[in-house]
Amino acid sequence: MSDTSAVKALIFDVFGTVVDWRTSLINDLTAWSAPRGIKADWTALVDAWRQAYVPSMDSVRHHPERGFLKLDKLHRHSLEALVEKFGIKGLTDDDLHHLTLGWHRLHPWKDSVPGLTRLKTKFVISPLSNGNVALLTNMAKFGGLPWDLIMSAELFKHYKPDPESYLGACELLSLKPHEVMMVAAHNNDLDAAQKCGLKTSFVPRITEYGPHQSRDFKADGDWDVVAEDFEDMAKRLGC
């Protein structure tokens, strides 16, 4: 482990790193649709919804003249296309709104809350997620995530991995990049943070994509901390 003694704040990727979006959404959609008699391949829809995520942010990135759009709006737009594609009929505007907010009702991995609670005793802890502020706030209340503050790409009008998001987080914390550590289950997120001068910590979440997991089984960069999970990270960081 390299020297991380200057680190004062830990900032976390959320989708996949802190919460299990795939299982949560499949269960949420299934439980909602069953009593309504609405049948669909919800697992396939969730996987397709997640596949639309990066292209939808790329669209914002490549068309700055259209202005920044919150992730809730991108999720809604993608869902509308998928409902059409999957031939799901009869959903009202309120239904689509409720389903979109499924991304606010994601369950933490089992080590997330105990690990964050320990890490919070020594560090400022915050998300740095592409989820919008309201999404992250509602998710924290839903899952009991003990954040000190909520930081989102929305605050910087730049989705990760744009450097403005990592450097904007350091500026809000009034810390230098080497005093801030990015925590993620995704090597590309850490690579972008490291290029901005932040410290980095990897945790594997090898079931994030279920049977479709194709990468991020292990650390593949020179990260400052590699931990088994958040409890192990707390131990390694002296909490």
Add this chain to the structure above:
Amino acid sequence: MSDTSAVKALIFDVFGTVVDWRTSLINDLTAWSAPRGIKADWTALVDAWRQAYVPSMDSVRHHPERGFLKLDKLHRHSLEALVEKFGIKGLTDDDLHHLTLGWHRLHPWKDSVPGLTRLKTKFVISPLSNGNVALLTNMAKFGGLPWDLIMSAELFKHYKPDPESYLGACELLSLKPHEVMMVAAHNNDLDAAQKCGLKTSFVPRITEYGPHQSRDFKADGDWDVVAEDFEDMAKRLGC
């Protein structure tokens, strides 16, 4: 009490409303200086420091070409002038930094933490303060303030009472103004929030300025809730 049934989030003024800045700073400065043999009229200095607060923000407001400055920087600038004025000698750069961060070490009023803890069970709770994000984050850890998120004028590059700060908070929360309630011990803060369409709640903090308190002894506007303190507010809002 008017209809506040649509309110989903409470946003709080902090200096004076949640924390007792005057007593905290006088005690902080006195305790720091005594073992160092540095003598000064710390009470007068704190009162003068607070008097410099509004003019320093006005300066930012009236000179947008200079860019937005965090409150920590304004506090430091004001302190440097006051140290000179009060004839205090021998302070190092580190000393001035430590004293400026006294604004991060303010104690909550005794009802603040129990009241906020109750309010948090039903509402999203956040500061909306002119204090910068790092100041508010450190203060929350210092005093045990259980915020769901941290919102600051810094996020909007507009100090209160500019409307951009109140409306920016609603936008981040993905809520309409009538779904958000501003809580303050200052009638002028509530007046500005109400003009933006927010709901309002007043709590008196009649010792905030010590012997210099000249206003805000009571509600003097048509506020939606007037409470004795945060515990009473929780009761009135059904928590």
